[in-house]
Amino acid sequence: MVSGNSIRGSRVGAGPVGESERGEPAARRRVSFWCRNGHETRPSFAADVPPPEVWECPRCGLPAGPDRAAPPSPSQPQVYKSHLAYARERRSREESEAILAEALERLRSAPFYPRIF
Numbered sequence: 529m530v531s532g533n534s535i536r537g538s539r540v541g542a543g544p545v546g547e548s549e550r551g552e553p554a555a556r557r558r559v560s561f562w563c564r565n566g567h568e569t570r571p572s573f574a575a576d577v578p579p580p581e582v583w584e585c586p587r588c589g590l591p592a593g594p595d596r597a598a599p600p601s602p603s604q605p606q607v608y609k610s611h612l613a614y615a616r617e618r619r620s621r622e623e624s625e626a627i628l629a630e631a632l633e634r635l636r637s638a639p640f641y642p643r644i645f
Contacts, residue, residue, distance in 0.1 A: 561585070561592035564599050 555575035563585035573579050582600055585592045591600045
């Protein structure tokens with residue numbers, strides 16, 4: 529029994545069947561990048577665009593460079609900082625206490641503040 533699906537084996541948006549109807553592909557070039565572990569990565573770039581200085585190695589995640597003899601060194605990981613640590617970088621202790629006292633005074637003078645103490 530034959531199915532009534534006339535577009536079987538094709539995908540939506542596939543476009544014309546022949547390559548000649550799609551136009552010429554852009555000129556590309558492959559550039560070798562080397563990491564500290566000796567892995568070579570060869571991504572392709574447009575021919576008229578300079579390649580980046582550093583590329584991430586897909587095998588080990590280290591930075592890779594175009595010079596095999598001198599690959600770039602791994603960057604130092606950034607330490608996680610809490611919101612309080614960032615606030616302490618911006619304000620001195622005296623400034624923080626003054627801002628807290630001002631905020632508490634505004635809160636206590638509000639008509640909805642519960643008078644417990």
